[in-house]
Amino acid sequence: MSEPSKKEIEISPEVTEKATRRRFTLAYKQQILAEADQCTAPGELGELLRREGLYSSNLSSWRKQRDSGTLGSKQRGRKPNLNKQETQELAKLKRDNARLTERLRQAELIIEVQKKVSEMIGINRREKND
Incomplete structure (x- = not known):
């Protein structure tokens, strides 16, 4: 077998394995x-x-x-969040809403229990108001 000449090594007509985007x-x-x-x-x-x-x-x-x-x-990767402050405020408002909804549920439950207890004891709400 003969060894390839220097010119054949330098100039190769073969296509590269993976094309790269310019x-x-x-x-x-x-x-x-x-x-x-x-x-x-x-x-x-x-x-x-x-x-x-x-x-x-x-x-x-x-x-x-x-x-x-x-x-x-253009930069690759995630796009910058331009509305970061609005997103944070929205998340805070959602947390507050969930917290207040839970407190309202608890308050309504307590009021229902108080009504049932007053009915069991026999306290009439009308007598108190008169």
Whole structure:
């Protein structure tokens, strides 16, 4: 068997095992958009896209993001809870509501017991009010 030459080792036509998605920094996006905006001659924009390995859809989506002010790269993971204070207040109110509901239930139970006891002893509520 012959050993592979140095040139064969360096240049491999095989596809990598797992493709990785390209990530573009904010500075790179701004640079490409500035270059694309300066393109005036026919074919100049296509040349820029071929050179950078981009699609025209990249430019159009980046332009929309630039116009809306969201051009920066998105952070991965959980989204920040913008209504954290409202969520905390809602949780506090739910706890208070549950606590007060339980106290009301207990108070109604005590009142029912007092009514039954007064009926057993024979205390008439009308006599007391007169």
